[in-house]
Structure formats: structure tokens, C-alpha cells
Amino acid sequence: MNKIPLIVSTEWLEEHLNDPKLRVIDATTFMKPLQDGGITLSSGKDSYNVGHIPGAVYADLLHDLSNPGSNLPFTLPERDAFVHHMENLGIGDKDTYTVIYDQGALVGVSVEAPQWAARLRWQLTYEGFENIAVLEGGLQKWKEEGRPLSNATDVYPKADFKGERKKEMLATMEDVIKAMDDDSVILINSLSPEDFKGETDTYPRKGHIPGSVNVFFGCHANPETKTILPNEELKKNFEKTGPLDSDKRVITYCGGGIAATWNALVLEQIGVKNIAVYDGSLNEWASREDLPLVTGSK
Known part of the structure; x- marks a missing residue:
């Protein structure tokens, strides 16, 4: 399979939505700045349930894909746990490719940077997964352009992953x-x-x-x-x-x-x-x- 770009456009993704080899992941996490300088963190699962790119599955960076034993948020989980979770989402087979998106960097702050999608892509690449891209502009751009949304609970067949950690x-x-x-x-x-x-x-x-x-x-x-x-x-x-x-x-x-x-x-x-x-x-x-x-x- 040809390697896909590191960053793909919304046009590119919509053209490939019906490709059975495509896997789409919503990695949205909400980070909201507080007046005292701190932040609050929350999962994007409820937002995913309301509306997501057709076919997309949800990956929870805050809970499922961070180390539960760490006193710091978002630190890398154990490899076996991460790979197991991604395989269950259908991510990993050599003949598939994956596009990850999110809903933006910070709640209430205009920063055009798909940092949550980039985080999951980095984690996947670190563990040896290949052919992964981030969606340019994320779900916000997708919605603004009037592209299709779904509120179905989408699933992919369970995958098998054999790559090595980098x-x-x-x-x-x-x-x-x-x-x-x-x-x-x-x-x-x-x-x-x-x-x-x-x-x-x-x-x-x-x-x-x-x-x-x-x-x-x-x-x-x-x-x-x-x-x-x-x-x-x-x-x-x-x-x-x-x-x-x-x-x-x-x-x-x-x-x-x-x-x-x-x-x-x-x-x-x-x-x-x-x-x-x-x-x-x-x-x-x-x-x-x-x-x-x-x-x-x-």
C-alpha cells in the first residue's frame, strides 16, 4: 500500500471515506483554561456521540491511552495495554491506513492546531504503527464545509499489530x-x-x-x-x-x-x-x- 501524507485535507478524507482499508479516529479531548491559570481536562466521548465523521471510532487519550499509574496526565501507557486497545478499535493491520482528527486545541481559545490528533499519531508511530495521518483543520473545518456527520456507534474489525517500538x-x-x-x-x-x-x-x-x-x-x-x-x-x-x-x-x-x-x-x-x-x-x-x-x- 502506498504511504499516505502526514497531514491530509478534508477533501482528501471525504474522497476516501468509502475505502474499506481506511480507519478514522476521533481523538478529541477538551482542555479548558481557568481564570486562575489552571486547566480542566475532559473526554470528548459525549461530543463524539453527538456527531462525528462517518465511520470514525473514538479513542480516549485522557483515560484509555494514558498510564493510570502515573501522577502526571497523558504519560505513555504500557505498550501491551496500548496495542491491545488500538487492536480492539481496529487499528494496526498492515493493509489499512488511519486518519486521526480532533475538535481543536483549547476550549474557548482560537488555536488552529490538532494537538490531540498529533498526540495519538505520535503514540501510534512510537509503538511502530505505520501509515497514519492527521486531518488538517479537524472536525471544525469539516463541519464548516458542510461535510457529512454521523451519530452511529461505528466499529472496525479487530486488528492484528506486529510492529516494533521506536x-x-x-x-x-x-x-x-x-x-x-x-x-x-x-x-x-x-x-x-x-x-x-x-x-x-x-x-x-x-x-x-x-x-x-x-x-x-x-x-x-x-x-x-x-x-x-x-x-x-x-x-x-x-x-x-x-x-x-x-x-x-x-x-x-x-x-x-x-x-x-x-x-x-x-x-x-x-x-x-x-x-x-x-x-x-x-x-x-x-x-x-x-x-x-x-x-x-x-
Whole structure:
């Protein structure tokens, strides 16, 4: 089977909806900012039940696809549990391909970035699944264009998965500690400029990891059309990080390993190869008083 693009358009997906080899996943999770700087998290399952792209199954990142034994949200689950859940959703067979979408980054905040879809794609790719794409513009763009919706409970035949984990795609806290003083590694903070500079109270401590450069995950799409920017413009978004066409390893991080996966996917879109995501991100790092954080624009 031919490899599908990393990011597919709504037109592309509608044209392929009747393909028996297609698998569609709704990965919506709702993250709502609070006035005190915190956030609330909730599943998108009820929203899926109201209306979703025809044929799509729902994958619950918050509950089913995170590690229940972790004190941090969204950390990677055990491989066997993840693979078992995805096989039951019908994801994994070599002769199928998968498109993932969500309903947007943040509730009440206009950020055109399919971070939940990108998170699930990263998890799947990390575990060795192949031929997976993210839907450009997500369900919001799909609805705005008047494309079909369904409220049926859709299912696919159970799949069989045989791939192998790609350990190089995951960065640990220890990897990031070493990267702070390693010129062969580029650290990218994927949060807003305000979070990066330490002007918000979202995390246990303010600021960013020393040596990291800020590339906001929400700057890669046209807010009016909800389409991803051309590759040349995407490359300009990352110019400040240094020579991405080199052999340097790139580690992206954010608050909880979600937005960082969208930056990682965009980097892959522009041809960068050696990319890892720091899964614990600031939820882990900022909770450790012994780990440094700096404020300001540098």
C-alpha cells in the first residue's frame, strides 16, 4: 500500500471515506483554561456521540491511552495495554491506513492546531504503527464545509499489530538534562510566548528549560482557512532554533507532551528526521525543585 501524507485535507478524507482499508479516529479531548491559570481536562466521548465523521471510532487519550499509574496526565501507557486497545478499535493491520482528527486545541481559545490528533499519531508511530495521518483543520473545518456527520456507534474489525517500538522518538527527563549542555541537541519549547517567558501560572514553577527555544505550536496554520502553512513558511517558524537540516537531534516539549507532538509532526512535514518528544514535559520538570527553569525571552 502506498504511504499516505502526514497531514491530509478534508477533501482528501471525504474522497476516501468509502475505502474499506481506511480507519478514522476521533481523538478529541477538551482542555479548558481557568481564570486562575489552571486547566480542566475532559473526554470528548459525549461530543463524539453527538456527531462525528462517518465511520470514525473514538479513542480516549485522557483515560484509555494514558498510564493510570502515573501522577502526571497523558504519560505513555504500557505498550501491551496500548496495542491491545488500538487492536480492539481496529487499528494496526498492515493493509489499512488511519486518519486521526480532533475538535481543536483549547476550549474557548482560537488555536488552529490538532494537538490531540498529533498526540495519538505520535503514540501510534512510537509503538511502530505505520501509515497514519492527521486531518488538517479537524472536525471544525469539516463541519464548516458542510461535510457529512454521523451519530452511529461505528466499529472496525479487530486488528492484528506486529510492529516494533521506536524508542528514539521518546525523550526522558535524563535526556533533557544532558541536552541542556549538548550543542548536538536542539530543545524546542512548544508553548505560548507568555508561558515560555514565565508570565503565566499554568505550571508548578514558571519559565522554560535552559537552552530551549520557543516555537509556539499554534503558529503553523492559517487561522481563517484552518489549513497548514506552506512548507517554506513552516521552515521560517523554526529558523530561530538553528540548522534543522543538520544531523542534530531535536527534542520538543510543552506542558504535558501534547502540543509538543504537533510541533514534532510539523518538523517531520518539513523534512526533519531525528525528532523526539519529552513526554513528561513541564508537568514533570517543573514539579522537581532541583531542575532549573529560567524566565524571560532567552
